Amino acid sequence: MSLIVFGLNHKSAPVSIREKLARICEVRIPDVDACNLEAVPVYTCNRVEVYYSGIPGEARKSFSALLAANQINFENLAGYFYEHNDEDAVRHLFSVAAGLDSMILGENQILHQIKESYKHSTSEGYVGKQLHRLFQKALEVGKKVRSETAISENRVSIASAAVDLARSIFGPLKTSKALIIGAGEMASLVAVHLRENGVKSMFFINRTLSSADELAEKFDGQARPFEQLDELLHACDIVISSTAAPTAIINRERMEKVVAARSERPLFIIDIAVPRDFEPDCQNIGNIFLYDVDDLQNVVNENLSQRKVEAEKAKAIVHYESSQFQISSQAFTVVPLIRKLREQTEALRSAEVEKFSAQHPELSEELKQAFDQCSRSLMAKWLHGQIVALKNQGSADLEQLRMMCEILGLSTDCLPESPLRSLSENQRKRESA
Numbered sequence: 001m002s003l004i005v006f007g008l009n010h011k012s013a014p015v016s017i018r019e020k021l022a023r024i025c026e027v028r029i030p031d032v033d034a035c036n037l038e039a040v041p042v043y044t045c046n047r048v049e050v051y052y053s054g055i056p057g058e059a060r061k062s063f064s065a066l067l068a069a070n071q072i073n074f075e076n077l078a079g080y081f082y083e084h085n086d087e088d089a090v091r092h093l094f095s096v097a098a099g100l101d102s103m104i105l106g107e108n109q110i111l112h113q114i115k116e117s118y119k120h121s122t123s124e125g126y127v128g129k130q131l132h133r134l135f136q137k138a139l140e141v142g143k144k145v146r147s148e149t150a151i152s153e154n155r156v157s158i159a160s161a162a163v164d165l166a167r168s169i170f171g172p173l174k175t176s177k178a179l180i181i182g183a184g185e186m187a188s189l190v191a192v193h194l195r196e197n198g199v200k201s202m203f204f205i206n207r208t209l210s211s212a213d214e215l216a217e218k219f220d221g222q223a224r225p226f227e228q229l230d231e232l233l234h235a236c237d238i239v240i241s242s243t244a245a246p247t248a249i250i251n252r253e254r255m256e257k258v259v260a261a262r263s264e265r266p267l268f269i270i271d272i273a274v275p276r277d278f279e280p281d282c283q284n285i286g287n288i289f290l291y292d293v294d295d296l297q298n299v300v301n302e303n304l305s306q307r308k309v310e311a312e313k314a315k316a317i318v319h320y321e322s323s324q325f326q327i328s329s330q331a332f333t334v335v336p337l338i339r340k341l342r343e344q345t346e347a348l349r350s351a352e353v354e355k356f357s358a359q360h361p362e363l364s365e366e367l368k369q370a371f372d373q374c375s376r377s378l379m380a381k382w383l384h385g386q387i388v389a390l391k392n393q394g395s396a397d398l399e400q401l402r403m404m405c406e407i408l409g410l411s412t413d414c415l416p417e418s419p420l421r422s423l424s425e426n427q428r429k430r431e432s433a
Contacts, residue, residue, distance in 0.1 A: 001130055003089040004056050006063040006081060007042075007049030010103045013080035015294050019275035020077075021048045023070060023246060029126055030065035037062055038128040040121040040135060042096070044113050045274040045293070046103050051093060053130040056085065090134065091322040097142030098314050099151060103293070104158060104300055105307045106151035106314075111142040133329070141321045148317065151310040156303045159189035161296045162270040163197055166238050168299070169268055169289065173199040179236040180204050180221075181229070182243040183211035186272060190240045191219045203232050206243075233258045239269040241277040252281040259285055272296070338387055340410050349379050 008018065025043040029050065032039050037054035039062065050066065052059035060083075064074040074081070084092045092101070097114055099106040118135040121127050127135075146152050163173075170176055178199045180187050183206040194202055202221035206212040209225050216223035224232060233239065233255075243249060255278070259267065269290045271278045276292055283290035353372050357363070363371075386408065404410075 001053050002056050003086050004052045004059045005084045005089045008080045009047035017080050022275050027069045031062040038131040039126045040131055042117045087326045090325050093138045094141045094318045094322050097138040098145040098318050104156050105304050108152055145314045145317050149310040149313045151307050151314050160193045161299045163193035165299045173197045176238055177236040178202050178238040179232045181241040186242040234261050242272045243277050248279045250278045255282045349375050
């Protein structure tokens with residue numbers, strides 16, 4: 001079975017395209033059971049990917065159907081998506097796990113996100129033997145890269161980059177008031193960096209006031225109800241927004257009213273939400289300095305010189321591990337066939353030697369042993385050619401391997417378990433739970 005990944009990320013698509021796919025995580029992966037597929041989706045604010053094991057054409061149909069369920073036509077956005085197959089797919093996932101494919105080189109959060117995606121997909125019954133092996137190895141590679149290189153040192157993240165950008169404009173933040181909109185993990189990370197940079201005061205606002213209260217207590221700030229958003233936009237110097245709202249929460253008309261009440265004071269806004277919390281047109285208002293996640297890349301680049309050196313070491317690890325995984329995958333597929341072929345041919349050889357010996361009792365023991373040794377030698381020479389042929393078929397799909405079994409007279413029960421059978425069992429367990 002082939003390994004395939006379809007997806008897009010911050011390199012292949014701007015935020016205006018990525019935000020169209022923000023709700024895709026709510027849709028079940030189509031056709032997994034029906035098309036004999038395994039699947040693991042990996043969704044983050046900067047990437048949407050689905051890893052498949054199965055027939056490439058069926059995987060493409062499943063991915064197109066997944067997009068269609070979110071009112072997105074794959075062909076219309078085809079230029080933003082990438083597709084990797086087999087070893088390229090393995091290398092891509094290992095690179096993602098190593099932090100080499102992140103907006104923030106070497107960031108650690110992606111490894112946890114991959115682990116959670118894999119865990120969720122397993123519970124949903126999407127995962128069979130091949131993707132189990134792939135994702136377990138990916139997590140292992142991600143940990144190895146971080147333990148053997150310094151790619152994750154000198155903290156750099158979306159949150160720290162946001163605060164660094166604010167500092168580059170305002171200078172020291174000791175006299176600045178900051179508003180954090182949202183109460184998720186990113187909001188908490190931003191608050192950590194703001195506190196480290198000595199911001200004068202922090203205000204937290206969220207649709208659920210209790211969530212804002214928790215952050216305010218943790219960071220010695222003040223929580224306010226969401227109804228006071230305009231008042232806080234008027235009072236603060238720095239706004240960092242990271243809600244999970246499905247559409248923009250602030251439009252241009254609303255911001256124009258806020259700016260009119262600020263008496264020409266500049267307002268610095270970093271919108272790190274995907275989809276964006278502030279309509280892009282807001283940046284055209286005087287005294288508004290609005291940046292989104294794509295704008296942060298320039299700040300990030302200034303902090304990455306050392307990580308780029310370590311990235312070369314990480315790339316070497318990923319290259320080696322992906323090659324080794326491909327070799328082990330081939331062996332994983334054909335070794336049971338080779339073992340079965342050896343067992344079957346040895347059984348035939350032994351039976352024929354015993355039959356010959358029984359038919360010729362006059363032969364001396366020495367001649368019988370010589371005949372036995374000759375039969376072993378002939379069988380070994382014949383087996384060599386068959387084994388080489390099988391090893392060369394390590395990347396063949398299940399149907400090709402079935403055909404080889406028929407040619408060699410082998411039963412198909414020695415083939416790797418069909419992902420469909422494994423997935424169906426998981427599905428039954430899930431439905432009965």
